[in-house]
Amino acid sequence: MFNKLLVAIGGSNSSLVALDKAIKLGMMTKAEIHVLSVAPEAIMRIPTNISKEDEELNEDVYIITEKILDDADKKLESYPYKHSSLYKIGEPAREIIAYAEEIDADLIVMGNRDLGFFSRTILGSVSKKVIESSNISVLVAKEKDPEEDEDA
Numbered sequence: 001m002f003n004k005l006l007v008a009i010g011g012s013n014s015s016l017v018a019l020d021k022a023i024k025l026g027m028m029t030k031a032e033i034h035v036l037s038v039a040p041e042a043i044m045r046i047p048t049n050i051s052k053e054d055e056e057l058n059e060d061v062y063i064i065t066e067k068i069l070d071d072a073d074k075k076l077e078s079y080p081y082k083h084s085s086l087y088k089i090g091e092p093a094r095e096i097i098a099y100a101e102e103i104d105a106d107l108i109v110m111g112n113r114d115l116g117f118f119s120r121t122i123l124g125s126v127s128k129k130v131i132e133s134s135n136i137s138v139l140v141a142k143e144k145d146p147e148e149d150e151d152a
Contacts, residue, residue: 002029006105008036008096008130011068014111018141019072022109023079025139031106035072035085036099037065038092093129100136108138 007022009015019035026033039061069085076083088095100108110127131138 002031002106004032004103004105006034006100006108008110012111014143017143018109018111021141030081032082034103037068037087038095039065039089040092092126096130097134105136108136112140112142
């Protein structure tokens with residue numbers, strides 16, 4: 001059914017929910033889990049002739065992304081099947097789809113608020129772009145509304 005899952009994460013709560021759902025699904029299907037975090041080109045600065053501010057911004061993005069992937073790796077420590085994590089720079093939806101195709105993923109799992117510390121206003125909804133453009137099925141995990149009644 002599902003042999004390879006790609007989990008796209010960006011540091012938001014919903015991306016952590018997506019990782020949890022992928023782990024549960026992976027346990028049922030013994031699937032490989034590949035975690036991908038993409039830093040948008042709109043935020044990263046090209047390393048030639050960059051200002052001190054741009055250099056500091058790049059460093060901040062690397063540090064934040066490293067923390068996001070470290071947290072994902074910790075969640076996957078006890079996962080008994082193959083798993084990996086990777087970081088890319090580019091247009092998030094395009095990079096997610098390209099990597100899913102590269103690894104021959106059966107399912108892309110992501111949160112509905114998938115940009116975390118990156119601004120959705122500037123970049124739009126990555127999950128919407130992935131759903132509309134991917135030939136691979138997409139599972140969009142929503143974080144539970146804290147106002148929701150658990151018995152409802």
